[in-house]
Amino acid sequence: MIGLGLPRAECPEQVGLSSARLERLAGVIRADVERKLIPGAVLTIARAGRVGYAEAFGWRDREAGAPMTADAIFRVASMTKPITSVAAMMLAEEGRLEIAAPVASYLPEFVELTVGVERHKAQRVMTVQDLLRHTSGLTYAAFGDTPVQMIWRDVRLMDEGQTNAELVAKLAALPLMFEPGTTWEYSMSTDVLGRVVEVASGMPLDKFIEERITKPLKMGDTAFEVSADKKARGARPMKEGPKNEMPSVPEVTEKFAWRSGGGGMVSTAADYARFLQMFANGGQLDGVRLISRKTIDLMTADALPPDIKMGADMWRFEAFEPSARMGQGFGLGFAVRTEQGRNPLPGSPGDYYWGGAYGTYFWHDPHERMYVVFMMQSPAARLRYRYLLRDLVYQALIGN
Numbered sequence: 206m207i208g209l210g211l212p213r214a215e216c217p218e219q220v221g222l223s224s225a226r227l228e229r230l231a232g233v234i235r236a237d238v239e240r241k242l243i244p245g246a247v248l249t250i251a252r253a254g255r256v257g258y259a260e261a262f263g264w265r266d267r268e269a270g271a272p273m274t275a276d277a278i279f280r281v282a283s284m285t286k287p288i289t290s291v292a293a294m295m296l297a298e299e300g301r302l303e304i305a306a307p308v309a310s311y312l313p314e315f316v317e318l319t320v321g322v323e324r325h326k327a328q329r330v331m332t333v334q335d336l337l338r339h340t341s342g343l344t345y346a347a348f349g350d351t352p353v354q355m356i357w358r359d360v361r362l363m364d365e366g367q368t369n370a371e372l373v374a375k376l377a378a379l380p381l382m383f384e385p386g387t388t389w390e391y392s393m394s395t396d397v398l399g400r401v402v403e404v405a406s407g408m409p410l411d412k413f414i415e416e417r418i419t420k421p422l423k424m425g426d427t428a429f430e431v432s433a434d435k436k437a438r439g440a441r442p443m444k445e446g447p448k449n450e451m452p453s454v455p456e457v458t459e460k461f462a463w464r465s466g467g468g469g470m471v472s473t474a475a476d477y478a479r480f481l482q483m484f485a486n487g488g489q490l491d492g493v494r495l496i497s498r499k500t501i502d503l504m505t506a507d508a509l510p511p512d513i514k515m516g517a518d519m520w521r522f523e524a525f526e527p528s529a530r531m532g533q534g535f536g537l538g539f540a541v542r543t544e545q546g547r548n549p550l551p552g553s554p555g556d557y558y559w560g561g562a563y564g565t566y567f568w569h570d571p572h573e574r575m576y577v578v579f580m581m582q583s584p585a586a587r588l589r590y591r592y593l594l595r596d597l598v599y600q601a602l603i604g605n
Contacts, residue, residue, distance in 0.1 A: 210423065210475055211482060212255045220257035221604030222250065227258050230597040237586070238263035243564075244443045245273035246581040246590075247474040250598060253574045254485065259474070266441040276475065277440045278426050278457045279580045282468045282561030284477065286395045288427075289466035290337055290538030292402045292413055294500050302405040304333050304537075308341075308397065311404045314377035318342070322352040324380050331385035336398040337537040338508040342381030343392035349518045353382045362393065365461040369400040369410060372463070382516070389509060389527060389535060390516035399466020411464045421493045422483060424476035429469050430460045439471075442563070442582045454563050454582050468561070474580045481569050481576040505557050505571075507534030507543050524550050525558075525591065550592060551599040566591050573602065 214220045217227055230248075237243045245263025249256060261273040296302035302311070307330045309315040318327035320342065327342070335341040346357035360375050361367075367375075376397065382390055399410045406413050411429050419427045426435070439457035455461075457471045483490040484505075487498040509527065519526050527535040532547030534540070539559040542552050558568030564581035577598055579590060 211251065211478060213259075214252075214255045214257045217257045217601075218603070220252035220255050221602060222252065222257045223601050223603045226601035226603070230601060231260060231262070233593060233597060234262045241267075241443065243581055243583045243586050243590075244441065246564075246579060247273060247275060247277055247279075248580075248594075249474045249478050249578040250601075251478060251482065251485075251576055254482070256478070265438075267443050268441070271437075273440070274438065276426070276438055276473055277580070278431055278435060278438045278471050278473055279440045279565055279582055280454050280457060280561070280563050281470055281472045281477070281565045281580075282563045284472070284559060284561045284565050284567065285466060285468050285470040287538045287559060288414060288418060288470065288480065289395050289399050289402065289410070290504065291418060291496060292406075292410070292466075293333065293337065293398055294496050294504060294537065295417060296402065296405045298496060298500060302333065302401065304337070306333055307331065308333060308336060308401065311401045312373055312377070312397070314373055318377075318381055318385070320381045320384055322356065322380065327381060327384060329385045329387070331381075333398070333401060334508065334537070335385050336394040336401065338535050339389055339392055339394050340386050340509070340513065341392060341394045341397070342383045342385045342388070342390070343376065343394050343397065344382040344390050344516070345392055348391065348521070349516075351382065351517065353380055356380065365463050367463050369396070369403055369464060369466070372396060373400045383514075386510075388514040388516055389519070391519075391522075393467060395467035395538075396465055399464065402466065409464065410466055414470075418480075418495060419476075421495065422476075422479050422490055424472070424479055427470060427472040427476040427480075429464050429471070431457050431471060433458055440580070440582045442584070454584070472580075474578045477567060477578045477580075478576070481567060481578065484569055485571070485574070485576060504537040505539075505541055505555065506536055507541050508536050509534045523588065524548055525560075550595040552595060560587060560591055562587065564590065566594065568595075575602075 250258040265273045436458045488496040527540040532544035541557040553572035556570040560566035564583040564587045566579045569576040
């Protein structure tokens with residue numbers, strides 16, 4: 206078993222996991238590596254504060270013949286969002302940021318908002334809470350062909366050379382997709398939140414995250430890029446195999462001016478496990494407290510109002526759609542399960558999760574006192590593995 210800088214069980218059975226059934230899980234991953242469906246992966250399962258299972262599979266870089274290693278570094282894309290959200294909640298606890306406040310209180314560019322191609326004046330105020338729960342009215346230009354998204358595509362919103370301030374200036378000049386507070390639409394909300402963090406803290410987003418989150422939690426391989434001496438630990442997608450429908454995965458050492466709070470970070474299974482253990486411990490780890498237990502309660506509760514609508518293309522989230530129809534909602538930084546039975550995937554009411562476009566995925570199930578971190582660089586296989594892992598991890602549970 207690989208080391209993670211966290212307490213480890215002597216065997217999976219000590220934390221209520223079946224070794225035999227975990228081998229069933231491992232066999233599926235190994236078979237997919239052999240069939241060249243994925244290059245490789247790192248999987249960690251922890252229960253009751255101890256790591257019960259942690260393994261590396263396949264190749265870190267198949268073309269180079271480099272086996273996957275426990276300390277491989279991955280582009281985690283949207284798994285950046287929970288980290289940026291914690292940064293905002295830390296500032297709220299310090300009285301430097303109000304979650305209920307209008308975004309324009311921190312970003313004056315958002316005072317005059319318009320909605321739709323008609324660009325009528327917004328009737329509602331966009332709040333910081335809207336950014337955290339993706340009800341801001343913002344969108345992603347690439348995830349649909351609506352008239353508003355077509356307008357957005359004329360602007361270089363994903364420009365890797367921009368600053369967060371420059372991004373906000375661009376967005377403020379564009380029409381919103383929806384009235385704020387009315388519709389859940391996965392969006393650039395967390396990127397805007399990253400700029401709010403900068404203004405409220407007086408620090409660049411990457412520096413705030415480093416000084417206040419990753420360094421205190423000893424997440425030494427989690428940042429917006431890693432130094433050149435760590436390049437050999439970077440996991441790479443396959444050049445062959447299933448068609449990769451996403452843009453190419455940047456090297457983990459590649460440095461961009463844009464510190465994207467919605468998707469710019471790199472991490473390891475070990476580091477992200479420490480981040481989740483902080484949540485499992487009620488906001489602290491190894492004597493370092495980042496946030497309070499009540500802040501975690503707020504973040505992990507469903508923040509969507511009962512009359513919320515789902516965006517037009519939310520079908521693409523399938524079983525992960527944060528809708529009442531799927532027994533789910535959205536908290537402050539990630540999706541949450543609200544009911545048992547409506548969702549086709551196993552879990553528990555109160556579990557919360559999110560993933561990244563390049564293939565990474567996590568969830569924390571407080572009822573089972575368990576969290577799972579899965580690291581992979583295979584955009585084409587990401588949904589398959591979010592389904593597979595739920596089934597294969599829960600089937601391995603044998604004890605309370």
